[in-house]
Amino acid sequence: MKKTDRKTNYSARFSAFTVLGKISSGKAYADIALDNALSLTDEPERPLATELVYGILRNQIKIDYIIDLAVSIKTKRLEHTVLNALRLGVYQLIFLTKIPPSAAINESVNLIKKEGAKKAGFINAVLRRIDRERNTLRFPVKEDNEARAISVLYSIPEWLAKRWLERFEWNEASELCKTLLTPPPKVIRANTIVTSKDALIGELNKIGFTVAPALYAPDAIVITKDIGLNPKATEYYIQDEASQIVARLLSPMPGESVLDACAAPGGKTTHIAAIMRNAGFIIAFDRRASRLATLKNASNRLNATIILPVATDSAFALPLKPNAFFDAVLVDAPCSGLGVLRRSPDIKLRITEADIKDLAKKQSALLENLSGQVKKGGHLVYSVCSFEPEETDLIIKNFLKKHPEFKVENANEYLPETCAPLTDKDGFLRTFPHKHNSDGFFAARLKKV
Known part of the structure; x- marks a missing residue:
C-alpha cells in the first residue's frame, strides 16, 4: 500500500518550543532545526514560528534577565523545557505586544503540561508576575556598568x-x-551567467515582488516585498550584499585560474564564475563532502560550468601538482561569524572568547598553506564575516611579517566606485551592519610580487 505524506499539524508555539529545545541541548543550529520543524508545521503558523525562534535567540540574554528578576531559581539552573517555555511566554508578553497576555501565558503553560502540574503551575505563576510587573522592570544602566x-x-x-x-x-x-537585534535585509544576487540585474529587477517587479538595486554591490538586488523567493531559481542566488563584494574584490578575469579554498556552500564560488563569464577554471575545495554536495547543486542550477569541486582540507597538504599555481586564490576562512549575528543569532549564545583565539590560529594556518599556490604576479583575497582584530587585521599583519613577497593592494582599486565607503585607510574592505545595513565582513587583497 502506498504511504501517505505525514500530516503537517505543528502549531507555531510547539514548533518554536521544539527548535529551542534542540538548540539549548547543543544538538542543532537554528536555521537547520527551524527548517525541519517548519516542514511539519501548518503553513499559516510558519511566520509566527519563525518570529518566535529568531526573536527569542536575538533577545535571549535580556529575556533570561527578566525571568531571573521573577524567580528564586535562576535561569542557569532551570530545566531546558521549563526555561524555553518561559522564554516563549516572556517574548510574547514583552516583545510581541499584539498577542493578548492571556494567550501568551496559557499557550506557554500548555507546552509543559505533560511534564506535570507542578511545572505548569510554576510557569503560570512566573509569567503572570512578569505580566503584572512589566512596566516596573529595572535594567542595568550605563552609569553603573x-x-x-x-x-x-x-x-x-x-x-x-x-x-x-x-x-x-x-x-x-x-x-x-x-x-544586530533586527532581521537582515533580503538580498539576492543576479546570476549574470543567464540574465542581467536590470532584466531580473523588471521580471521580479512584474510578478509581484517589490525590489530595487542595492547600494554597493553591482549584482545585488534588495527585496522589500517578498512573495516567495525560490531557492532553486536559476536567475538568482540568495546572498547578502557584503558577501557579494568579496568576489568583486578578487576580480578574476575570464580565462584565469582560480582556487577557492573554503568554497561551500557556493555563493562566492558561483559569483566568481559569473564574473569570469564562465570562462577559465575554478577549483573549489571544502573539507566536508555534504557541503560540497550543496556547492555542486548550486553550480548546476546556476549554470556555472567551470567549477571543479574537490573534497579536501585546505589547512593541510593539497591534492595539487607541484607546479599548480593560480592567478587568484580566495581564502574565505572559517570564523567566529560575529558579523552575521542578524541572520544567525544562535552564534552569540555558543561562541566564547577562547574560540576566537583558536579560530585565529586556524585562519593563520590556512593563509600560510594557501599562499604558496599563488603565482608570481597573482593575488590572494582573505575574508571573514567578523570584526574581531584577531581574525582580521592581526592575521594580515602577522602574515606580511613572514611573507615580504606579498603586499596589500588597496581594495578601492578593484571595487566599483559605489564601494568606496566600504574601504578603510589601510585599503581593507570592512562592512558593518549598523553602517551599511549588511553583514559584517573584512577582506584584504594581497599581491604576490
Whole structure:
C-alpha cells in the first residue's frame, strides 16, 4: 500500500518550543532545526514560528534577565523545557505586544503540561508576575556598568560587549548591538551567467515582488516585498550584499585560474564564475563532502560550468601538482561569524572568547598553506564575516611579517566606485551592519610580487 505524506499539524508555539529545545541541548543550529520543524508545521503558523525562534535567540540574554528578576531559581539552573517555555511566554508578553497576555501565558503553560502540574503551575505563576510587573522592570544602566548595560539591553554576551566597548564609543557600540537585534535585509544576487540585474529587477517587479538595486554591490538586488523567493531559481542566488563584494574584490578575469579554498556552500564560488563569464577554471575545495554536495547543486542550477569541486582540507597538504599555481586564490576562512549575528543569532549564545583565539590560529594556518599556490604576479583575497582584530587585521599583519613577497593592494582599486565607503585607510574592505545595513565582513587583497 502506498504511504501517505505525514500530516503537517505543528502549531507555531510547539514548533518554536521544539527548535529551542534542540538548540539549548547543543544538538542543532537554528536555521537547520527551524527548517525541519517548519516542514511539519501548518503553513499559516510558519511566520509566527519563525518570529518566535529568531526573536527569542536575538533577545535571549535580556529575556533570561527578566525571568531571573521573577524567580528564586535562576535561569542557569532551570530545566531546558521549563526555561524555553518561559522564554516563549516572556517574548510574547514583552516583545510581541499584539498577542493578548492571556494567550501568551496559557499557550506557554500548555507546552509543559505533560511534564506535570507542578511545572505548569510554576510557569503560570512566573509569567503572570512578569505580566503584572512589566512596566516596573529595572535594567542595568550605563552609569553603573557599561558592559553589563549593553549586554542586557541588547542581548550581547558581556565578554563581547567589553571587547566592543574597547574599540567603539558607547553610542556606536550601542548602535551596532541594536542593529544586530533586527532581521537582515533580503538580498539576492543576479546570476549574470543567464540574465542581467536590470532584466531580473523588471521580471521580479512584474510578478509581484517589490525590489530595487542595492547600494554597493553591482549584482545585488534588495527585496522589500517578498512573495516567495525560490531557492532553486536559476536567475538568482540568495546572498547578502557584503558577501557579494568579496568576489568583486578578487576580480578574476575570464580565462584565469582560480582556487577557492573554503568554497561551500557556493555563493562566492558561483559569483566568481559569473564574473569570469564562465570562462577559465575554478577549483573549489571544502573539507566536508555534504557541503560540497550543496556547492555542486548550486553550480548546476546556476549554470556555472567551470567549477571543479574537490573534497579536501585546505589547512593541510593539497591534492595539487607541484607546479599548480593560480592567478587568484580566495581564502574565505572559517570564523567566529560575529558579523552575521542578524541572520544567525544562535552564534552569540555558543561562541566564547577562547574560540576566537583558536579560530585565529586556524585562519593563520590556512593563509600560510594557501599562499604558496599563488603565482608570481597573482593575488590572494582573505575574508571573514567578523570584526574581531584577531581574525582580521592581526592575521594580515602577522602574515606580511613572514611573507615580504606579498603586499596589500588597496581594495578601492578593484571595487566599483559605489564601494568606496566600504574601504578603510589601510585599503581593507570592512562592512558593518549598523553602517551599511549588511553583514559584517573584512577582506584584504594581497599581491604576490
